Amino acid sequence: AQSVAQPEDQVNVAEGNPLTVKCTYSVSGNPYLFWYVQYPNRGLQFLLKYITGDNLVKGSYGFEAEFNKSQTSFHLKKPSALVSDSALYFCAVRDRLYNQGGKLIFGQGTELSVKP
Amino acid sequence: DAGVTQSPTHLIKTRGQQVTLRCSPKSGHDTVSWYQQALGQGPQFIFQYYEEEERQRGNFPDRFSGHQFPNYSSELNVNALLLGDSALYLCAMWTSGRTGELFFGEGSRLTVL
Numbered sequence: 001a002q003s004v005a006q007p008e009d010q011v012n013v014a015e016g017n018p019l020t021v022k023c024t025y026s027v028s029g030n031p032y033l034f035w036y037v038q039y040p041n042r043g044l045q046f047l048l049k050y051i052t053g054d055n056l057v058k059g060s061y062g063f064e065a066e067f068n069k070s071q072t073s074f075h076l077k078k079p080s081a082l083v084s085d086s087a088l089y090f091c092a093v094r095d096r097l098y099n100q101g102g103k104l105i106f107g108q109g110t111e112l113s114v115k116p
Numbered sequence: 117d118a119g120v121t122q123s124p125t126h127l128i129k130t131r132g133q134q135v136t137l138r139c140s141p142k143s144g145h146d147t148v149s150w151y152q153q154a155l156g157q158g159p160q161f162i163f164q165y166y167e168e169e170e171r172q173r174g175n176f177p178d179r180f181s182g183h184q185f186p187n188y189s190s191e192l193n194v195n196a197l198l199l200g201d202s203a204l205y206l207c208a209m210w211t212s213g214r215t216g217e218l219f220f221g222e223g224s225r226l227t228v229l
Contacts, residue, residue, distance in 0.1 A: 034217065043120075043206055043220040044159065051215050090158050102210075103149065103172060104218055106158030 002027045004093050006107035013081045013114050021076040021110045023091030032094035033074045034104065035065055037087045044090065050074060061085070081114045088112075119143075120221035122207050128227045129197050137192040137224045139207030147171075148190040149218065150182060151206040159206055165190055194226075202228045 003026045013019045025031055032051055036044040048059025055067045065076045074091060088111050092104040119142030129135050141148055147166045151159035161174035165184035179195045194201055204223040210216045 032215075036220075041225070043222040044208075046217045046219060049217055092158075103161040103164065103174065104159075105161070108158050109156075 002031075002093050002095060002105050004091050004105055004107040006089075006091055006110045008110050009108070010111045010113065013112070015083050015114050015116050016080050019078050019081040019085070019112065019114070021089050021091075021112060023074045023076065023107060025072050025074060025091075025093050027093055031074075033065075033067065034092040034094065035059065035063070035074075035076050036090045036092065036106075038090065038109075039087050047076070047089075081112075083114050083116055086112055086114045119145075120207055120209055120219060122205075122221040122224050124224055125222065126225045126227075128229060130229050131197055131199060133197050133228075134193065134195045135197060135226060137194075137205050137207075137226070138189065139192070139221060140189045141207070141209040142219075145209040145211075146188050147210050148184060148188065149208045149210075150190070150192045151208060151220075152176070153204040153206060153223070154200075155203070162192070197228045199228050202226060 005024045007022055034049045035047040037047055038044050047063050048057050050057050050067045058064045063078050067074050088109050090109050091107045095102045121140040123138045149164040150162040153159040162176050163173040164171050168184045181193045184190045204225050206220050206223045208218045208220045
């Protein structure tokens with residue numbers, strides 16, 4: 001079965017420093033991977049996705065993610081963190097069995113706190 | 117703005133009651149999914165509708181049911197509410213095909229007392 005793990009419940013970073021939010025996955029076949037961000041009392045906002053091709057994926061708000069097949073990881077990164085990046089981040093993998101739609105399987109989430 | 121509208125935004129029910137949540141996807145988007153997000157958890161897939169039929173279902177009991185209308189809007193119904201049904205219920209739509217992404221509405225926050 002497809003699964004995603006986010007090993008850190010919380011990540012604390014000082015503003016201006018680089019940040020990494022970790023994600024590992026377990027899938028059969030090639031993975032479709034996603035990162036979403038959620039601000040308090042809001043829905044999820046799409047940040048970026050990996051489908052195929054370049055292992056470094058660039059997304060919204062200066063975020064990027066590195067796909068590593070050998071380590072089955074898809075870590076989210078940003079070179080310089082902002083206080084406004086403080087939020088809940090979710091990694092997800094798509095069930096590829098269906099051409100139409102399909103479901104996302106989410107990790108438990110990582111709370112990112114960026115301090116001034 | 118993904119263009120997914122959900123209503124109501126907040127509601128409070130008591131155990132045993134029934135609730136209906138509504139979702140209107142952006143025009144032209146015909147596949148609607150529902151997720152449940154309990155406090156401190158990642159979203160869990162409930163089911164997906166396409167062409168007015170339930171196409172895929174997650175591990176949720178039959179108390180959870182849905183409907184999709186010809187204009188692609190959708191409803192999520194939950195019967196015999198339990199305290200554990202308290203959660204944020206998210207409606208979402210895929211942008212396109214196999215390589216699209218899932219866009220979410222702002223959710224309906226259900227509290228069961």
